[in-house]
Amino acid sequence: MTTRPLRILIAKPGLDGHDRGAKVMARAFRDAGFEVIYTGLFQTPEMIATAALQEDVDAIGLSILSGAHMSLFPRIMSELRQRGLDDVLVVAGGTIPEPDIAEVLAMGIARVFGPGTSMSTAIAYVREHAPHRPDHVA
């Protein structure tokens, strides 16, 4: 059995042109040995779920600064479920206000990383919580 790099999709949902954070995280995951699929800006929930499906990623990082997380996240989670991607680890980052976090977690998003989170915290979390798949021995 060989080991393979973990694959993570970094996605920017919706009308949100600020991708500095997403690019910094994409770079940080790359430097930590992940294969990072970057979707670019303005992705619909359907595009994100399709990319996750076709790329067979272990994890998805959603970056959102538009304030539309409460309407976009449930749609992304539902598109993922429709495609049978229940085992993919989904985390979120950006500007998600504290009072929304409990509800975001209840949607099936594993963890919310707010402003000021160190990159190593996010990377360690994903590495630890990515699903154990038959083809992956880390």
Place this chain on the structure above:
Amino acid sequence: MSLDDLVSGALTGNQRSLSRLATFVESQSDQASAVRQLLRGHGGSAHVVGITGPPGAGKSSILAHLATSLSDAGKSVAVIAVDPTSPLSGGATLGDRIRMSEAALRPNVFIRSLASRSRLDGLAPATLDMIRLFDAAGYGYVFLETVGSGQNQVEIANHVQSLLLVEAPGAGDSVQMLKAGIMELADVYAVNKADLPGAQLLSRELRSMLSLNEQFPGQWQPRIVLCSNETGEGFADLIQAIDDHGAHLRQSGTAQEHRHRLARSKTMYAIQQLIDRYAAVNEEVFAAVADGQLTPEGAAETLLKSISQVPRPEF
């Protein structure tokens, strides 16, 4: 889910199964060999098209157009897009999807990004297996997009039936056209960014370079197509040129020659893999060379001699 289930899912159009199988294939593990066995006897009818050229020439954008148009015409399209692995961290940024995320929504389009991992020739270790997988799954066109490549990353020509080279204006003068390498090998040349100054000149220079080729009867005449993502011009001609080349291969009997080349390339690569795996567990040979106890040539002979005596399952 067992590999058999995944294979039957992939063969009947289930994208989830296909995607999981692609991961197994990419892992180059024992499961990858099992998948290879299960796929035997399937496929063989895809038109495998390589697309290469320098970084930023527009390979992914062109593919987005081609995939969309072909899908509109009822054809199914798989895209295998390779981006470089970091030699420092082993990680990679795979960004080819950015241009293709609209196209990927179509049910008959499947886009998969691959990291180049240990390979330095613009391809990825699992490239051939991945082509085989999408071919078996029934995709009519399988496009293989290389890492942004310069002049001598020519191995792709051994992997595909038709080779498309994408160039854009502004990268050197006509002497570049005289240089050996990938310039000699393409079946179709796309001069992209045709809306920019210099595109017509580039196209003329290409034409004049190709006119110096030796001519044989029945030989394919490489096509030059000007295209532009800004104006949308040229993509229909590009598809026509690719299809014409496919038809030429079938009619001229060069398909047989191509199968032979591909078989050779696959086998040579399998040999290389075997040596790599064996060398990885025999590091002491390299230490002996470093210490001056063995010459590199002597070490190579030692390694190859002992490799033939080891039963396969040991590595």
